Amino acid sequence: MAIKTSYLAKHVRTLKPSGIRKFFDATAGMTDVISLGVGEPDFVTPWNVREAAILSLEEGFTSYTANAGLPELREAIARYVDDYYCVSYDPESEITVTVGASEAIDIALRAVLDPGDEVLVVEPCFVSYAPLVSLAGGVPVSVKAKREHDFKVQARQLEAAVTGRTKAMMICSPNNPTGSMLSRAEMEQIAAVAKKHHLLIISDEIYAELVYDDLYTSFAALNGMKEQTILISGFSKDLAMTGWRLGFVCAPRELSQGMLKIHQYAIMCASTMAQHAGLEGLRHGRSDMADMRKSYRQRRNFIVQSLNDMGLPCYKPEGAFYTFPNIEATGLDSETFATRLLHAERVVVVPGNAFGSSGEGFVRCSYATSMSQLQEAMKRMRHFMKNL
Known part of the structure; x- marks a missing residue:
């Protein structure tokens, strides 16, 4: 009798599927469903951005770009990061255009982790962080941001989790799924831990433009932290370009060139059409970003009030487009x-x-949907709560 063999690697066989995808799959065949589960803007990509992509096709820009991305796009990213994040990067050697921020996270982890290296993963967090650490040969170490601290991790918690194997910490601020955002003072305390133990901070800043009530601060902009930070962002959230799969990663030259080598072998380059669209978004998309942010702020205020009124205590998020x-x-x-x-x-x-x-004891509700849909969703949730 033949011996049954699985050709899948053990670490893939044991990898759990996304908890987000499970609930999307459960809606298959259902009608009249309102989704507060998707982390995707309900806005359409601005027309001038779409038009730039169309024009690039009409003009025949259908070949590969440089591995790191179009030079003019990297230059535009450098200007944008300098202006908004207040940190300077060399577009020729310190910026790589990626297939979404997700690829940027993946290549950052693969570039810096040796087998057994530990990464402090601040939870609650996006579903891919711990699995990507594991797939890169590392060991994810959960550090739990607590409700009583408004879901903001404390520097002393990170300090207590550091061991001789710790290589990096992974932080997202504004956070998915809680919407919490670290203040500059809180970030400086965390940076002090990173400096003390010579740790990298892998900083997912994809929601940097979606900040409502305070000024945004990047870890890379803190005094002396550029050399210990990998800054990851992209175009999906602030310009409603999720399907374009366009992101970028900024890091000191040695780290950046290491990530670029992995990107060259795995991806070659990001979509040429998407890169032309992203360039237009950086050049002429700030007003669209501001309009979307204004709409999200209104929705945030509505959904937070509604959830609290129906007996579901809800922290008021300072960024992103989620309540928890x-x-x-x-x-x-x-x-x-x-x-x-x-x-x-x-x-x-x-x-x-x-x-x-x-995250147990909470649910994530996205307000990246229309106000009319949010109003109907809150009506249905109130009915559900009364029946409970």
Whole structure:
């Protein structure tokens, strides 16, 4: 009898599927569903950005670009980062255009981790962080940002988690899924831990433009931190370009060139059409960003008030487009709450445990959908809560 063999690598066989995808799949075949689960703007990519892509095709720009990206796009990114993030990078050697911020995270981890190196992963966090650390041969170490601290990790927590194997810490601010944002003072305390232990900060700053009530600060802009920071961002959220898959990573030359080598072998280059679109967005898209941000702020205020009024305590997010209400008073765990809400009221939210064990007792609700849809979703959730 033949011996049954799996050709999949063990670390892939044991990899858990995305908790977000599970709930999207559950809606297949369902009608009249309102999704508060998707981390995607409901806006269409601005017309001038789409037109730039169309024009690039009409003019025959269909070949590969330089591996690191169009020189003029990298120059535009350098100007933008200098202006908004307040940190300077050489467009020729310190910036790589990637296939979304997701690829940037992947190549950053693969470039810096040796087998067994530990990465402090601040939770709750985006679903891909810990799996990508593992796939790069590293060991993810969860550090839980707590509700009583408004989901902002404390420097002393990171300090306590450092071991002789710790290589880096991964932080997203503004945060997905909580919307919390570290203040400059809090970041400086965390930076002091990184300096003390010679740790890299892999900083996911994809929501940097979606900040509502304060000024934005990048880890790379803190005194002496550029050399210890990998800055990751992209075009998906602030310019509503999720499907274009366009991001970028900025880092000191040695780190940047290491990531570029991986990018060359794995990807070659980001989509030429998307790069032309991104260039137009950086040159002439700031007003569109501001308009979207204004709309998100209005929606944030509405959904936070609504959730609190129906008995789901909700921290007021300072950035991104997510709320993270506490559902413990219902007596349900987060997955049961989300499943019952979906089947009873046709509203999709994401269980908090999809973002790490510290997310249990919460659900993520995205307000990147129209106000009319949000109003209907809140009406349905109120009905659900009354029936509970």
